[in-house]
Amino acid sequence: MNFGDFLDNTSCSGGGARIVAFNNNSSMPGGAIGEARFLTQSLSSKPMFNSPGLSLALQTSMEGQGEIARNNEMSNAGGRRSRDEEPDSRSGSDNMDGASGDDQDAADKPPRKKRYHRHTPQQIQELESLFKECPHPDEKQRLELSKRLSLEIRQVKFWFQNRRTQMKTQLERHENSILRQENDKLRAENLSIREAMRNPMCTNCGGPSVIGEVSLEEQHIRIENARLKDELDRVCALAGKFLGRPMPNSTLELGVGGNGFAVIPSDYGIPSSLPMPEMPVNPVEKSMYLELALAAMDELVKMAQSDEPLWIRGLDGGREMLNQEEYLRASSPCIGMKPNGFITEASREIGMVIINSLALVETLMDSNKWAEMFPCLIARASTTQVISSGVGGTRNGALQLMNAALQVLSPLVPVREVNFLRFCKQHAEGVWAVVDVSIDNIREAHAFPSCQRLPSGCLVQDMPNGYSKVTWVEHIEYDEGVVHQLYRPLVSSGMGFGAQRWVATLQRQCECLAILMSFPVPSRDHSSAITAGGRRSMLKLAQRMTNNFCAGVCASSVHKWNKLQTENVDEDVQVMTRKSIDDPGEPPGIVLSAATSVWLPVSPQRLFDFFRDEQLRSEWDILSNGGPMQEMAHIAKGQDHGNCVSLLRANAVNSKQSSMLILQETCIDRAGSVVVYAPVDIPAMHVVMNGGDSAYVALLPSGFAIVPDGAGSDTGDRVSGSLLTVAFQILVNSLPTVESVETVNNLITCTLQKIKAALQCES
Structure with missing residues (x-):
């Protein structure tokens, strides 16, 4: 579940709201047709992993006729290959040392015991590193590697041959095991279906059914069975091409459930976007x-x-x-x-x-x-x-x-x-x-x-x-x-x-x-004007505001920012510009962003409480008009009172300022906190509070990000405190000038000076 899906698809209040995001359990496909389709889907999506416990190793032992058939094929190949053509039978890290594979008559010389050479961990690490980059090195690469590792070139060649064989064998064994499990599952279900067909039951009353009554259903089962067998043959053929050898097909007869429909797996309790299709990979x-x-x-x-x-x-x-x-x-x-x-x-x-x-x-x-x-x-x-x-x-x-x-x-x-x-x-x-x-x-x-x-x-x-x-x-x-x-x-x-x-x-x-999914939604609305739909719209608007604030601080690729280099700006102040996109929620013009970070000898909790206190707003915010602000609406987003979305109103000095409100979101946890706010028009907020579309409300966010300084304890003359990031975004009509850059720089400098004075840490 995410905020976007929740805000689009659920109501913050209303009868019968349920917390489905945390208690639903998914179910596997049921019924014979569900298992049959489950098999065909599984064969089409590899790799697959289904080990029951915490063991992650691939299965290294095989059962059944597949392994025996491969061993017989190797033993009956006929003739003896030379040592230069035959990979070492040991693992990719252990190679045989001795004479090259010349044709020698066993009658002329007595057979001598084979000696094996075990590579050092450093040699194996170098070989593995090159194998990840190039599984098929050419002659020049093998020669260079043999010199660097003090190995013979044939040892390097054999090692890569064995490593490729080992990787292919592991993949084949793993996928054969998966296919064998699916075959066993379908075989067991097929037997149960046959048993059910011998003793048909009426789906309405639960009593015995006359044989003639199930003939049509049996016909549907046979038709579906033939279709699924054709699909299984097609998937096996594709799997055979991937593995490079024919894939044995099962002769079992597939069946479907009594109602002829597959069971669709339930969702995970949260809305999900359509999954991306699997892409072919080498x-x-x-x-x-x-x-x-x-x-x-x-x-x-x-x-x-x-x-x-x-x-x-x-x-x-x-x-x-x-x-x-x-x-x-x-x-x-x-x-x-x-x-x-x-x-x-x-x-x-x-x-x-x-x-x-x-x-x-x-x-x-x-x-x-x-x-x-x-x-x-x-x-x-x-x-x-x-x-x-x-x-x-x-x-x-x-x-x-x-x-x-x-x-x-x-x-x-x-x-x-x-x-x-x-x-x-x-x-x-x-x-x-x-x-x-x-x-x-x-x-x-x-x-x-x-x-x-x-x-x-x-x-x-x-x-x-x-x-x-x-x-x-x-x-x-x-x-x-x-x-x-x-x-x-x-x-x-x-x-x-x-x-x-x-x-x-x-x-x-x-x-x-x-x-937010509970009922009723916790709130401290100071009037009954805001509706349930209005809470949803306010939360969506606050989410967009916070996302734009984060993008402006870090210059992420969400927006295309251009950094400015100016002489009249402090070294640690980052100034950037971007052109406002053609979107109803973007004010027209050029957005100018400025951000900086400082260290303060104040705890993160005290700093956060200072910024979210409406009574102390006038000590640092120029939008407060020199007095305290009044909270008009409050939507809780957590057990901590600091996690909320608020609507604030400042004392109006003139008629123009009387049409302005402050939308603010505050978040806090053990890792840090943020306070983000933006001025919004009263007419636009009336639309939002009545459940209107918040995407048409234009805003430019500013705010603070607070994290611990990481010191943990006193270190010399410096005591542990907080790292404070201050960021502002303003709108300019054209390309930024020296005056506009100085304006936003002075805004940051003046705000920091007021904060230090209020917290008594000017030095």
Whole structure:
């Protein structure tokens, strides 16, 4: 569930409102026709993963005739291949050393014992790294690699042959296992259908049915059975082409349910946009993605479930820190070595969230819902390619390529652009995991990224009370040099992009959704003018206002901003312009944005309370006309009174100002807080408060973002405090001039001076 879907499709009040987003359970397709269609869909979407427990390893043993047939085919091939043509029978990391495969007569020389050469871990790491980039190296690459690793060229050649064979064999075994399970399931259902046909029952009264009464139904079953068998043959043929060998087809007879209709799986309790279709992927590239996703999932689960010595706490018993030595000893990195100059940021957080596992998984796998669930953390997100949409209409086994821009609300911290794989897997009933891992090392990138995402994500487990236990892991390597000195303690501690911020934001957003979907909606309206539809419109307008504020602070690609370089502006003040788009909610002209960040020796809670106090508004806001403001409407968005949307009115000095109101949204959690506001016209707000379309209300947001400074305790002469970001957006009629830039710069400078004076921290 996201705010956009909720505000479009549900009412904030009204009889019979239900919190369906957190308690619905999805059901698998039922009935024989449902299982038959489930099989054909599953065969068309690979890779598929359906292991019952937390084990992530591919099945390495095969049962049945498929493995025996392959062994017989190899033993009867006839003749003996030379050593140069035959890959080593051992694993891709162990190669045989000795004479080359010349034709020798066993009668001339006694057979000598074969000697095996085991590669060193450094050699294996180099070979694996090249294999991810080029599974089929040419002669020149093999020669260069053999010199660098002190190996013979034939050893390098054999290693790559064995590695390719190993990858193909693992994929074949895994998919054969899935197909065999589906065949067994259909066979069992077919037997039950045959048994039901022998003893037909009347669907109306439940008593025995006369044989002649089911002849028409039986005819429909046979027609549907023939159609499904043809579809199964077609899918098996396609699977055979992918695997490079004929796929054995089942001879069982398929059937459908007694009513002739398949059971449609229920939704996850939240509205969902249409899923992107699966896109064709090169088989070698698909195998590499699959291998990377499985390795990343394995590492995520280990990091989520392990405690000491992998995770250790500081001397003060505070946040957890990753033991890098133990991490490198226990697992090999999924995406290669850390680039020079990069540092590691790792964090873990566990929390209870008022959402069920299916709803959360659906939110994470939909890029639009994901971005709306974390509005101040994600500047932009998109799904670039769907490799697998999952099995049987669920997200189990879903694998997709995604792109995202992650942000801290400050112009001093660049936006993190990441390209990554997102893989979802169900480990047990009510237990899901979603993992992300960067793919820049296995795809040709135009520029080297400033950060790469090591296996990160969350493990979600349903709780009996409708909540979910979420264990979130964030693991990133990044270039610290691009971050301003002021924000380095915050970012390196994991509080900027780390797990604590993800979980805190998730808890706040889910609590907000639960409250807005309850009845009645908590509010402190000072008049009865605002309607239930008006609350919806106000919330949508506030959401757009906050999103535009975040985009202006971080210069994200949501809007096309142009940075200005001027001499009359402070070094830490970022000034940007953009042309207003042709949209009813955009004021015509050029938008000028200015933002800066400062450190204040004040706690984040005290700073937040200062900004949201209407009685103290005149101490920093020029829109207050020198006096306190009055709250006209209040819509709660959480248990904390600081999470709300308000409508404020200032004392009017003249007739022009009497037609102005202030729309404000405030949000706070353990990771930080924001206060965003914008002036709006009274006639336009009357339309919104009566349930009108809020998209036609033009606004330019300003506000504050507050986060802890990351110091944690006294450090020398500096005490722990807050990092405050101040941002304003104003409208200019034409291209910005020196005067307009100075105006917005002076507005920021004057506001900061008033804030410091009011909080008595001018020095």
